[in-house]
Amino acid sequence: MIGEDDLLDQLRAGDDTAFATLVDAYHPRLVRLARSIVTNRAVAEEVAQDTWLAVVRGLEGFEGRSSFRTWLFHICINRARTTLGKERQTLPVDPQGPAADAAWFNSEGSWTSSVEPWPDAVDDRLMAVMLVDRVKRVIEDLPAPQQQVVILRDVEGLSSSEVCNLLSITEANQRVLLHRGRTRIRTALNCQLGGG
Amino acid sequence: MTVALLGKDLVCQQAVELVTAYLDDALSWRQRRRFESHLRDCPNCSAYLEQMRITIAAAGHIDPDALEPDVRDELIKLFRRQHRH
Numbered sequence: 001m002i003g004e005d006d007l008l009d010q011l012r013a014g015d016d017t018a019f020a021t022l023v024d025a026y027h028p029r030l031v032r033l034a035r036s037i038v039t040n041r042a043v044a045e046e047v048a049q050d051t052w053l054a055v056v057r058g059l060e061g062f063e064g065r066s067s068f069r070t071w072l073f074h075i076c077i078n079r080a081r082t083t084l085g086k087e088r089q090t091l092p093v094d095p096q097g098p099a100a101d102a103a104w105f106n107s108e109g110s111w112t113s114s115v116e117p118w119p120d121a122v123d124d125r126l127m128a129v130m131l132v133d134r135v136k137r138v139i140e141d142l143p144a145p146q147q148q149v150v151i152l153r154d155v156e157g158l159s160s161s162e163v164c165n166l167l168s169i170t171e172a173n174q175r176v177l178l179h180r181g182r183t184r185i186r187t188a189l190n191c192q193l194g195g196g
Numbered sequence: 197m198t199v200a201l202l203g204k205d206l207v208c209q210q211a212v213e214l215v216t217a218y219l220d221d222a223l224s225w226r227q228r229r230r231f232e233s234h235l236r237d238c239p240n241c242s243a244y245l246e247q248m249r250i251t252i253a254a255a256g257h258i259d260p261d262a263l264e265p266d267v268r269d270e271l272i273k274l275f276r277r278q279h280r281h
Binding site for chain 2: 014016023024027045049052053056057098100102110111115117118128132136139154155157160171178179183
């Protein structure tokens with residue numbers, strides 16, 4: 001497998017095979033990220049295509065201080081926000097209230113019914129495929145700010161500080177959004193697996 | 197260190213709200229100790245934490261939608277056009 005640095009060098013030299021390799025690896029992920037901002041699938045596709053145009057035009061200026069992926073995501077997020085007319089948008093975060101459902105707990109704050117460990121079958125291949133598919137659909141239904149953070153942190157695997165930079169949010173707000181998103185997904189999985 | 201300084205024990209409803217900060221290693225050592233001490237005594241919150249870990253791992257396995265061949269072709273054409281300039 002060719003490293004990204006080599007691919008970028010080939011890209012600068014006008015090699016369209018290198019470009020195709022990067023498009024294969026990243027275009028669907030750009031669409032997914034853009035969609036968490038603009039919500040509309042067709043608009044997200046346009047944003048992703050615009051991102052590539054900006055990449056090709058800006059390639060000379062890319063100094064490799066961030067990873068190529070982070071640079072790509074940065075362009076994509078800015079394009080998506082521009083499309084929305086919210087260039088300086090800060091993600092709305094409602095810091096009030098817990099993420100977990102208050103009904104899970106009694107007046108002392110203890111669980112009203114026991115939390116059953118999920119069956120070991122979650123490691124089973126078919127079961128894992130089902131769970132991943134369910135998680136995907138729940139993420140698509142999350143409120144946009146939660147969706148953006150969950151995609152960048154848990155789906156793409158970026159670090160907390162990378163995500164804070166990309167979305168221009170504080171660590172604390174990022175964590176609130178991530179926690180709410182994860183709590184919702186876990187609840188959906190728990191229902192699917194027979195828990196309350 | 198007195199017990200009073202450590203603060204009151206966490207209840208489950210508080211513990212579940214600390215899970216993400218715990219996994220990000222963003223708790224103060226004191227909070228972390230309270231959280232871990234709660235978990236040792238609470239099978240429910242331990243199970244909950246494990247479920248959150250599985251949730252996060254599952255999210256990491258999501259594949260993006262397939263790239264449509266005509267979109268791919270369009271992008272490559274665009275690249276060729278751009279590079280000629």
